[in-house]
Amino acid sequence: MIAGLLLAAGAGRRMGRPKALVDDWLVRSIEVLRQGGCDDVLVVLGASADEARALLPADQEVILAEDWDEGMGVSLRAGLRALGEQVDAVVVHLVDLPDVGPDVVARVVTSTSSVTGALARAAYSGVPGHPVLIGRDHWAGVIEAAVGDEGARAYLRSHDLRVVECGDLAGGRDVDSR
Helix, strand or coil, rough: CCEEEEEEECCCCCCCHHHHHHHHHHHHHHHHHHHHCCCCCEEEECCEEHHHHHHCCCCCCEEECEEEHHHHHHHHHHHHHHHCCCCCCEEEEECCCCCHHHHHHHHCCCCCCCCCCEEEEECCEEEEEEEEEEHHHHHHHHHCEEHHHHHHEEEHCCCCCCCEEEECCCCCCCCCCC
């Protein structure tokens, strides 16, 4: 089973409001993960969590990252720890990538034959980005390495990572202003 993990906990300081509250980004990102091949999706909320939760379907699984203001690493750790034993790999995606569609997720998901040992990430014109596919074998290392706003960056740099070019499908840049 491959799950989607949508990180949407930040305050969006540069944007002036939490990105989970912008337009339909939250619901759209969940659908991108589902349509891209994720069997289930877990959303990590933090800033304005009650407002963001109100935008979601009632049955959407949500995890609250209590210390969300310490950076993306907190959200990533909270999400990975909340995944069930039946999950073999997770596709980590960010809520502020509105041009990334299900075709990008599908390309990353199908880029490796290994599931529990998978480690792959989208790149856009050679620049690493999201989504990132992380097999269960890597979760403990990612949880240990995920600090501040770095997320899994240091862990990914130090391991054999498959880079999946997706620049023909999307730009992959996060949006910081509206």
